Amino acid sequence: MKRNNKTKQSLLLLVSLWSLNITAQEVWNIDQCMAYAVEHNHIVKQRHLEADNYRMDRMKAIGQFLPGVSGNVSAQYNFGRSVDPETNTYISKSTFNNGYSMEASIPIFRGGSLINQVRKSKANLLLGKAALQEARDNTALETFQAYIDALYYYGTTRLAKQKLAESDSLLYKTRRQETLGLKGMADVAQMEAQQASDAYNLTHQQNLYETAMLTLKQKMNFPIEEALLLDTCLLEQSTLEQEQLAIEHADNVFRLALNCNPVLKQAEMQKQSANMDRKISWSSFVPSISLYGGISSSYYKELHQTGYPPFHTQFENNFGSYFGISMSIPIFNRLSGIANMRQARNNYRIATEQYEAQKEELQKLVQQAVQDREGYLKESIQMEKKVASDSLAYHVTRRKYEEGLMTSLDVQNNAATLLESQTGLLQSKLTYLMKCRLVDYYKGQDIIRNNE
Incomplete structure (x- = not known):
């Protein structure tokens, strides 16, 4: 009786430990990974502190209007x-x-310098907020790219396993047929070479997947020694299920990006801050x-x-x-006043040119992102059709090979063509998803979608 109780307790303990292990291995989707990366990124934390310093500068500028008491x-x-x-x-x-x-x-x-200092501090505060947003967005985008790369190599590893399983099965049948006199030693040797090549390819893809996972953890500042399980549901969906393309022109996306892009916002605030410095320099000529x-x-x-x-x-x-x-x-300040005024004017012109250059660069990025999204959608749809055709061709060729109507080289060529098509479909489908998220980002939507 005591032995049965001990056995039941041991089983309950094992079940509880197993359930805890399953619970601990949480599946991470792409938005969770980006949110984790933003929260633990050191540059984001630095930009947050810099934004707080800009807030203190604004407080000091407003305090210049108050009396000083000692x-x-x-x-x-x-x-x-x-x-x-x-x-x-x-x-x-x-x-x-x-x-x-x-x-x-x-x-x-003070010649208008106090009010202009307040206006400059406001522009710098907005500049700090835009820099913080840029750091968050860059961290999220880099994590998104690393996640897509990890998913890609996960998919190629899975395809390599399927290819190796097909080679193992075909090698077994070829050996059986060789013993029956239906195939020759050349066919067996050719299949053994193909099986060895597929085994190497699987090992290579597994190494690439491990490297991609390491890169993703580094982007996220995730503990390297802990397991990170990715949500692979995206690999199971077809392109038509993921289609998000709407009829919209790149110019419309660009107009939306002008109001919300943090990089362009920084250039605009730098221009405004330089303009306030230019006005502040005028105060050195008035009482x-x-x-x-x-x-x-x-x-x-x-x-x-x-x-x-x-x-x-x-x-x-x-x-x-x-x-x-x-x-x-002020009567004579050894030409420093006129020199400061001209320097401030030049700095304002420099900031204006930087803003215009950044706006042109943003327009190029938007146009490229919209074009890539449309292009990868078309490629994905065509690649799905190609994969279906290549899969049918491979299975027909394999059946004919088993019947002695095709050679082993024909099987290898069709298998290689099918694997290439499947890999191309995987790449175009994942790249299309990334371009969709990028275009939505330029339209002002959050990169991290917590409600999904």
Whole structure:
């Protein structure tokens, strides 16, 4: 009875461990991999901190409109010759001085530089957000490409296994027919060579798949030692099921990309920031006006002497305040003002040219992506038809070979043609999916689709 209980407990333990192992091996789809990569990417984290610094710069620019307030407290012991604050004459006594003051100042006019600093900080803040978005998008796109490569080599490995299984089966039948006198040694040798070639190809494809998986894990910053199971449902779908092509012109996609592309947004904000620097440089030629004021009080006493008014009395009697306005007029600054203004103007022109160049580059990328999407869709549809025809031709040739109506070379040629067609279909289908996602990205849609 005890032995049966122990056996049941052992079985329950094994079942629980097996279920935990199955649960731990989660299947990762392409959006989960991209989200994981973005979350753990170091460049994305750096861009996030840089965007926060731009936010602090904007806070400082807004704070320049507020008054600046400072306070001062001093205490001083004098021994020997010093100035008596009551009579303003020199005395030779030991004294103690205690002073308090507070001052405030506020800028009234700075030639428009303060408001332009705020506008520049706003442009830089948007620049930081666009740089952060670019880092996220680039990480997601690189992960997408690595995922597609891993799926491709997974598919080629599966095709290589099927090809090797076909060769093993055909080699077995050829050997059987050779023993019956229906085939010769040349046919057996040819099939053995084909089987060895297919075994090598399988090993080669498995190595490429392992390399692609390593690259994907590195792009994701995924632990190398942990297993990563990919969702292979995309390989089972036909091109018609995946078709997302809509009748739209590349110019329409480009117009949408102008409003949402983070790279172009950065160039636009750099142009706007350079324009604000150009306007700020003008302020060095105009007067600046500030308003200031303050209060102060003090306490004085000779050491080892009595009869001085108490602290609160002196503090009230010595209390004073002041108020004023100041204006600074630039007269000659050793040509630095005119040089800074011309440099700012040149920087603005440079930023304008960079923006126009980036816009042209974006248009080329959009046109290429739309053209590639349409081209790979057509290729995938035609390759599906070709795979169906090559598969039929291979099976007919194999049957005729088994009947002695075809040679082994005919079988090898048809098998190689079928494998090439299947590989081409796999590549064009996966590339079409990637181009569809890229075109949607240029249209303003998120690369990572969490709702799918």
